[in-house]
Amino acid sequence: MRLESVELRRIRLPLVAPFTTSFGTEAERDILLVHATTSVGEGWGECVAGASPLYSSEYVDGAQDVIRRELLPRLFAVELLGAADVAELLRPVHGHPMAKACLEMAVLDAELRARGEPLARHLGAVREAVDCGVSVGIQPSIGQLLEVVEKYLAQGYRRIKIKIEPGWDVEPVRAIRERFGSIPLQVDANTAYRTADARHLAQLDAFDLLLIEQPLPEDDVPGHARLAAMVRTPICLDESITSARAAAQAIALGACSVVNVKPGRVGGYLEARRVHDVCQAHGVPVWMGGMLETGLGRAGNVALAALPGFTLPGDTSASDRYFHRDITEPFVMHEGRLRVPAGPGLGVTVDLDLVEALTTSVERLERERSPVLQKR
Numbered sequence: 001m002r003l004e005s006v007e008l009r010r011i012r013l014p015l016v017a018p019f020t021t022s023f024g025t026e027a028e029r030d031i032l033l034v035h036a037t038t039s040v041g042e043g044w045g046e047c048v049a050g051a052s053p054l055y056s057s058e059y060v061d062g063a064q065d066v067i068r069r070e071l072l073p074r075l076f077a078v079e080l081l082g083a084a085d086v087a088e089l090l091r092p093v094h095g096h097p098m099a100k101a102c103l104e105m106a107v108l109d110a111e112l113r114a115r116g117e118p119l120a121r122h123l124g125a126v127r128e129a130v131d132c133g134v135s136v137g138i139q140p141s142i143g144q145l146l147e148v149v150e151k152y153l154a155q156g157y158r159r160i161k162i163k164i165e166p167g168w169d170v171e172p173v174r175a176i177r178e179r180f181g182s183i184p185l186q187v188d189a190n191t192a193y194r195t196a197d198a199r200h201l202a203q204l205d206a207f208d209l210l211l212i213e214q215p216l217p218e219d220d221v222p223g224h225a226r227l228a229a230m231v232r233t234p235i236c237l238d239e240s241i242t243s244a245r246a247a248a249q250a251i252a253l254g255a256c257s258v259v260n261v262k263p264g265r266v267g268g269y270l271e272a273r274r275v276h277d278v279c280q281a282h283g284v285p286v287w288m289g290g291m292l293e294t295g296l297g298r299a300g301n302v303a304l305a306a307l308p309g310f311t312l313p314g315d316t317s318a319s320d321r322y323f324h325r326d327i328t329e330p331f332v333m334h335e336g337r338l339r340v341p342a343g344p345g346l347g348v349t350v351d352l353d354l355v356e357a358l359t360t361s362v363e364r365l366e367r368e369r370s371p372v373l374q375k376r
């Protein structure tokens with residue numbers, strides 16, 4: 001195919017409730033959508049970068065800037081473009097995996113729609129529905145935490161994850177165990193601890209958690225290996241897993257025994273599948289992470305979560321856990337599961353009128369007007 005033009009559209013979408021992590025509180029999402037027009041048809045992508053560089057170094061304005069200046073010109077320059085070529089074409093640009101991922105996503109969607117193939121089938125899915133967990137932000141009080149968890153359990157979520165940070169860890173976990181017994185429960189620290197906190201984190205061993213997600217900084221994989229030797233609860237990495245190679249190295253070092261897979265963090269769905277493959281080859285269970293995506297990203301995530309190595313429930317929650325109204329047909333949970341879209345490509349339809357109403361800016365980039373990049 002040939003990539004003819006791309007619309008970079010920013011939308012503002014309020015969350016049903018503010019989401020608090022160790023790195024901040026979000027009340028609404030500022031989302032970059034990619035609408036690609038190609039010689040074989042259209043495709044959509046969603047960028048998962050946050051408004052500020054707090055989860056990782058990427059942020060949505062930076063992503064749009066590098067897409068405009070560096071990434072799209074490299075894709076426009078090719079006559080015969082396939083989704084499988086995108087990552088290699090963008091490799092000269094260091095970093096920016098979330099910016100790269102949303103472009104690959106749009107090209108992949110267009111390619112698969114054109115040949116009538118669902119993304120799930122393309123990736124190697126083996127199930128028609130996936131188990132849903134839910135990620136619960138840091139709450140103002142234990143009482144409010146218990147109320148939120150009770151509501152999600154009543155809705156049928158099959159696993160609860162709570163965000164933790166120093167000062168909000170052992171007591172909230174204890175309170176949940178005392179109230180709800182042996183429910184599947186895990187915690188996510190988003191890098192809020194240091195190696196010196198190992199003894200403190202070992203107190204969580206008393207609560208039979210599925211895992212502790214990313215307790216230490218992104219670049220401290222060896223630290224996670226030392227921590228893993230000091231706590232019994234399985235260590236899961238999120239932020240540190242930036243590629244399939246990083247996953248293989250973390251596993252070899254003994255830094256994690258579970259992996260959170262997020263396409264945006266590793267540069268796209270195709271690399272995310274390789275993360276799954278590497279983990280599966282090592283017998284390491286994976287689960288699908290989330291970045292508060294709209295129905296577009298959710299469609300892709302649910303497709304990937306249908307691969308055989310995804311043996312734990314993901315942060316693939318229903319649309320109504322995030323938004324009053326989604327920009328695609330909503331993902332609705334039935335008995336704690338979401339159905340994998342069966343239509344071509346992402347298999348969902350964007351509500352163009354709603355997107356228009358939510359739009360804060362539109363930038364149109366065309367192949368014809370794209371600068372010719374000099375080889376360096």
Ligand code: OSB
Nearest residue numbers: 055135190289290291292293315
């Ligand atoms: O660390 O998994 C994370 C949301 C934004 C950024 C990072 C994370 C999260 C979540 C929410 O935990 C997962 C979701 O429901 O999408």
Ligand code: MG
Nearest residue numbers: 188213214238
């Ligand atoms: Mg996480």
